[in-house]
Amino acid sequence: MSGGVSTASDGTGRTYRRRPQHGRLFWTVADCWNVVRRGLTHYRRQPVSILWQLGFPILSVLLYGYVFGKAIQVPGGGDYKAFLMPGMFVMTVAMGFVSTATIFVNDSKKGVIDRFRSMPMAPSAVVAGRGATDLIVSCAELGIMMATAYGMGWRPEFGTGPLFGYGLGFVKAVVLLLSLRFALIWVGVWLGLLLPGPEQVGGLFAIVFPLTMISSIYVSPQQMPHWLGQAALWNPLSSTAGATRALFGAPTARGASWPEQHALLLAGVWPAALTLLFLPLAIRRFRRLSR
Amino acid sequence: MSSHGYVVEAEALEKRYGDKRALDGFDLAVREGTVHGLLGPNGAGKTTAVRILSTLVRLDGGRATVAGLDVARQPRQVRSRIGLTGQYAAIDEILTGRQNLEMFGRLFHLGRRRAKLRATQLLRQFDLEAAADKGAGGYSGGMRRRLDLAASMILAPAVLFLDEPTTGLDPRSRGEVWEAVRELVADGTTVLLTTQYLEEADRLASRITVIDQGRAIADDTLDGLKNRVGGDRVEVVVREPAHIPYALQAVARVAHGGEPEADIAELRVHAPVADRVGSLTEVARFLQHFGIPVEDIGLRRPSLDDVFLRLTGRRTEEEPAPEPEIEGAAV
Numbered sequence: 001m002s003g004g005v006s007t008a009s010d011g012t013g014r015t016y017r018r019r020p021q022h023g024r025l026f027w028t029v030a031d032c033w034n035v036v037r038r039g040l041t042h043y044r045r046q047p048v049s050i051l052w053q054l055g056f057p058i059l060s061v062l063l064y065g066y067v068f069g070k071a072i073q074v075p076g077g078g079d080y081k082a083f084l085m086p087g088m089f090v091m092t093v094a095m096g097f098v099s100t101a102t103i104f105v106n107d108s109k110k111g112v113i114d115r116f117r118s119m120p121m122a123p124s125a126v127v128a129g130r131g132a133t134d135l136i137v138s139c140a141e142l143g144i145m146m147a148t149a150y151g152m153g154w155r156p157e158f159g160t161g162p163l164f165g166y167g168l169g170f171v172k173a174v175v176l177l178l179s180l181r182f183a184l185i186w187v188g189v190w191l192g193l194l195l196p197g198p199e200q201v202g203g204l205f206a207i208v209f210p211l212t213m214i215s216s217i218y219v220s221p222q223q224m225p226h227w228l229g230q231a232a233l234w235n236p237l238s239s240t241a242g243a244t245r246a247l248f249g250a251p252t253a254r255g256a257s258w259p260e261q262h263a264l265l266l267a268g269v270w271p272a273a274l275t276l277l278f279l280p281l282a283i284r285r286f287r288r289l290s291r
Numbered sequence: 292m293s294s295h296g297y298v299v300e301a302e303a304l305e306k307r308y309g310d311k312r313a314l315d316g317f318d319l320a321v322r323e324g325t326v327h328g329l330l331g332p333n334g335a336g337k338t339t340a341v342r343i344l345s346t347l348v349r350l351d352g353g354r355a356t357v358a359g360l361d362v363a364r365q366p367r368q369v370r371s372r373i374g375l376t377g378q379y380a381a382i383d384e385i386l387t388g389r390q391n392l393e394m395f396g397r398l399f400h401l402g403r404r405r406a407k408l409r410a411t412q413l414l415r416q417f418d419l420e421a422a423a424d425k426g427a428g429g430y431s432g433g434m435r436r437r438l439d440l441a442a443s444m445i446l447a448p449a450v451l452f453l454d455e456p457t458t459g460l461d462p463r464s465r466g467e468v469w470e471a472v473r474e475l476v477a478d479g480t481t482v483l484l485t486t487q488y489l490e491e492a493d494r495l496a497s498r499i500t501v502i503d504q505g506r507a508i509a510d511d512t513l514d515g516l517k518n519r520v521g522g523d524r525v526e527v528v529v530r531e532p533a534h535i536p537y538a539l540q541a542v543a544r545v546a547h548g549g550e551p552e553a554d555i556a557e558l559r560v561h562a563p564v565a566d567r568v569g570s571l572t573e574v575a576r577f578l579q580h581f582g583i584p585v586e587d588i589g590l591r592r593p594s595l596d597d598v599f600l601r602l603t604g605r606r607t608e609e610e611p612a613p614e615p616e617i618e619g620a621a622v
Binding site: 031037038041115290 | 345349373375378380381382383384385387390394395399400426442443
């Protein structure tokens with residue numbers, strides 16, 4: 001019997017044969033798509049889970065937008081709600097990596113990753129398919145968050161030209177948000193393969209929460225004690241928040257510091273740097289499963 | 292497939308984790324169409340052997356073929372000829388049973404339509420039709436295992452690896468899994484089964500390799516292995532040390548293939564026997580005749596413990612070393 005082909009017989013004379021006629025690239029793409037389908041089917045079967053993931057950002061919008069909103073001054077002037085909304089979008093993508101980590105922890109604990117690895121599918125599809133799923137889900141999450149924000153009176157600024165100017169800043173902002181999410185996928189995969197069990201995933205929120213607070217997501221770093229403000233200025237989340245505020249035409253509360261002046265540049269550099277660091281780490285971790 | 296009827300062959304397998312030798316010159320040969328049991332205590336290297344043979348882990352030395360394919364050099368081809376059921380039911384708990392099988396079918400490259408057909412067949416074969424469209428997270432332990440088995444049977448593999456398939460299952464679920472495995476073997480699947488339970492190997496396997504400290508220390512049929520341990524023993528517990536000689540005399544009358552032995556501290560006397568029920572009544576009758584009160588009397592079947600004691604001189608409990616990490620997450 002030749003190697004790449006195998007058959008399954010069901011006892012009724014019908015046989016099942018792997019289709020070897022396609023090339024490796026075809027199957028890698030097909031495998032990725034099937035992993036994506038799995039992830040999307042999760043949301044189809046449990047649509048409420050997406051709201052659970054958005055629970056914290058939505059709660060924050062309500063709490064800060066309505067309860068504390070009036071008490072918070074935006075340096076340089078402007079409406080706090082308009083300042084807050086882009087920050088909430090950043091928080092939505094930032095928290096996403098916890099769900100990436102969760103599925104990898106569960107899959108490796110339950111042996112699902114081992115099952116995938118014992119099958120003739122492309123091993124890279126296990127990781128790449130999950131990454132693609134997370135980006136698709138992030139788009140949906142951002143859509144829901146923006147609709148919520150719109151309902152609360154948020155109005156992003158669009159370009160004024162009849163066709164080309166229209167929405168270009170908006171698109172750029174979304175691309176920056178998704179590139180941050182893309183970078184964090186690899187942090188999630190790496191952590192998911194590193195953590196011993198699902199119990200530790202909850203602990204990740206203990207890392208994410210201070211990271212979102214010590215940034216420009218809720219208030220401008222200028223309003224923090226100096227040392228804390230410095231940390232917040234250089235937080236990658238601050239750069240994306242600052243850049244998207246400018247692109248959405250929201251008050252930026254931009255100070256004179258270098259990272260604030262170059263928020264757009266850093267909003268591109270930070271995700272690229274994180275990807276360069278964590279993508280190889282995640283791949284190495286995945287390869288080490290064979291050790 | 293190799294000409295001499297072996298579908299799994301391993302020679303001098305080596306695997307090290309740091310200083311620990313998980314496999315240290317392990318040999319194995321599994322005949323086509325049989326259930327081959329791999330028995331050993333925790334940490335003996337069972338799981339490592341299965342993970343190497345199923346291409347999950349690279350070997351450090353030696354050579355292994357599955358269905359005539361080299362696991363180190365042709366892992367992709369090996370993967371389309373094997374099924375793997377590990378220590379946990381590796382299924383997606385959010386998806387339904389049917390969605391699980393269709394997903395795995397598509398990932399086995401059956402194509403969408405045939406993956407659907409195959410899922411329907413397997414759900415019927417593994418008696419999961421009633422729960423097919425319910426979330427697998429709500430399945431019982433036995434149902435999860437059967438779904439897990441079904442997923443590893445999608446391509447009707449040449450070799451099915453079952454790594455402790457009933458660990459943590461209640462007796463009823465265990466019976467269900469055994470039934471499913473028997474049916475697969477009747478259809479011609481070769482099974483390599485690792486287990487800690489002699490009973491499980493007893494029910495399913497025709498040949499057994501005993502592994503200890505990364506080496507095969509015995510390879511025999513079930514009967515051959517039991518004969519080495521000494522088969523069934525009759526065991527009497529008396530009330531007073533003074534009664535031990537009577538008990539020894541009683542069991543000596545029925546002893547077969549070995550001398551009676553006494554454990555003075557526990558007031559226990561035992562000997563190997565051939566005629567199980569006959570020897571039990573004979574011992575009881577003899578002791579009753581002399582008016583010796585008996586605390587307990589019974590037949591003891593050899594356990595994996597006994598096999599180990601006999602083969603290694605150690606009890607299985609004295610082996611605290613954990614199995615090398617099964618979870619990639621913590622390696």
